[in-house]
Amino acid sequence: MFSDFTIIGSGINGLLTARELIKAGATITIIEKNQFGKEASWAGGGILLPLYPWRQAQAITELVKISIKLYPNLNTELLSHTGIDPEWTQCGLFITKNPDLKLATNWCEDNLFTCLPGTEVQLQAFNTDALNPIWLPEIAQTRNPYLLAALLQELKSKKVVFLEHCSLQNIHTANNQIETITTTHGKKAVNQIILTTGAWTGELWQHLFGTSQMNIPEIYPVKGQMLLFDAKPDLLPHMILDDGRYLIPRRDGKILAGSTVETAGFEKQATSDAKQQLYNFATRLFPVLADFPVTHHWAGLRPGTQHGIPYIDKHPEITNLYINAGHFRNGLAMGPASAKLLTDLILNQPTSIDPAPYQLSAQH
Ligand SMILES: Cc1cc2nc3c(=O)[nH]c(=O)nc-3n(C[C@H](O)[C@H](O)[C@H](O)COP(=O)(O)OP(=O)(O)OC[C@H]3O[C@@H](n4cnc5c(N)ncnc54)[C@H](O)[C@@H]3O)c2cc1C
Structure with missing residues (x-):
């Protein structure tokens, strides 16, 4: 049986989204075209605050404030579940x-x-x-490299299926639903898809859906x-x-x-x-x-993205497609709250912040 969610991309946003969905009882497959957790999320500095946050959009502050509160517990749990210390300091x-x-x-x-x-x-x-x-x-x-290593280890222990060096190449839809995807490892049936594909999201989206679409994420x-x-x-x-x-x-x-x-x-x-x-x-x-x-x-x-505001939303037409990408300079600082927001949207739960600024139709 295939997983409830197929997450494309194993950076901080893919891994934290997987973690939130697992807490809600879902099964997960993560597909990564390179090595797990070795792109922007590995390369970054790990400062848990935007540089000069008072010069940034309020929508960034909202995600940062929540994430800052979630980090100490995230660190404690990962350390106790995996023995790897993400060194929240x-x-x-x-x-x-x-x-x-x-x-x-x-x-x-x-x-x-x-x-x-x-x-x-x-x-x-x-x-x-x-x-x-x-x-x-x-x-x-x-x-951040230790945080990613701890997340990967914890998710492996929760039976997440990991496909490394496997690139999403195409989707096949019927009745506004993605039924199968083509990857470099072959064709796969899917339930729900989440794009956490970082810097590649804009290009990938245009490749999958063409340029005639409304609301192409500019990432x-x-x-x-x-x-x-x-x-x-x-x-x-x-x-x-x-x-x-x-x-x-x-x-x-x-x-x-x-x-x-x-x-x-x-x-x-x-x-x-x-x-x-x-x-x-x-x-x-x-x-x-x-x-x-x-x-x-x-x-x-x-x-x-132009203003550094990520896209955290459900596709307006394709009913089983979601996005959590475009975090620009603050993906670590905004990651925990972004994953929580997307999970609340997926599960139709009340969100702790207004989701409007992160919608595909909003200014980013
Ligand atoms: C030099 C530098 C310093 C930074 N410093 C900080 C900081 O101090 N604090 C902070 O909060 N943020 C910082 N950032 C920003 C932060 O690193 C990013 O915002 C964050 O890592 C984005 O995470 P992500 O999961 O969206 O993307 P990524 O970590 O890039 O993950 C996306 C993944 O998707 C995969 N992928 C893409 N397309 C496909 C496909 N078709 N099929 C399968 N897989 C695919 C990629 O291979 C990649 O592994 C910094 C970034 C850099 C580069």
Whole structure:
């Protein structure tokens, strides 16, 4: 018998959606064209807050606020079920330059986040021209590769069927229902389909349904590169954001420097130019980093949308097709609430936030 839901794509949004549906008693198959959990969700930084959230749409804040509350429990459950610690860490975020300080403090007040003035002592280790620095002590990070590994292991133990290196290529509909799909592993009968295909969703949708359709999700790849320094634990006690770029300290002392924002189609080669830019940024801001080697440099493809608002909806005509994609720069920060919202929509349950901004027909 085939599963209740076939989820296409095994990034954070596919895996968290599977987890929510399993809690509701559903059976799941996950189809992934590459390796499980190795695209944007692996490549990202894991900051659980958008950069300067007060400059973003309210629809982003709504998903972030709920997700932030869900993370500690998600971490505890995954650690106890799998032994893998996703390292949810409330290390705080220091933001060096805030020309829009009033907006920032109002946003924090409205959304109940502590926002303190950054102090001279906090700034001592950094080389930057600070302007209205602020300190957000409650902001956390997750070590996203570990989070994905824990989710995969937990889902395997729940009898999810995983098809790796298997690409969705076509769908076959009758009476406004998808009956079968064609994949690189052959044809399969399906019950319900969920697209969590990240940066590939816009292109895939056009391929599956053509361009004449209304409400094509405008999701496109936005390349981002990251650098990893092999530093030592506690060298940098918190995350720091300076002029749109950031440093993230992991528990084992590794420090990530990110990120670039590039339009390069589906090409995701790491480039020497970006490596130099990120290196210069990191060692200028935090000069002691120059004493430590760079051990990794990589790129990922964010699922870009114009305003960064994801599509979380049911297809308007095809009755067994759903989407949870287009999280742009904040898929980890919005993931748990996005999965919960889609699951509530699928199960016809009341939603904890207004689903309208995430509908296929809305502005994203
Ligand atoms: C450099 C960088 C830094 C980032 N930093 C942060 C951060 O600090 N905080 C934050 O919240 N977010 C961050 N992000 C954004 C975040 O990583 C993304 O928003 C999120 O990972 C999107 O998750 P996803 O599951 O939708 O997509 P993905 O993780 O890309 O997963 C989609 C999957 O679908 C698969 N797929 C696509 N088409 C098909 C098909 N036809 N058949 C089968 N499988 C298919 C893909 O292979 C892929 O594995 C960052 C991203 C980058 C690149």
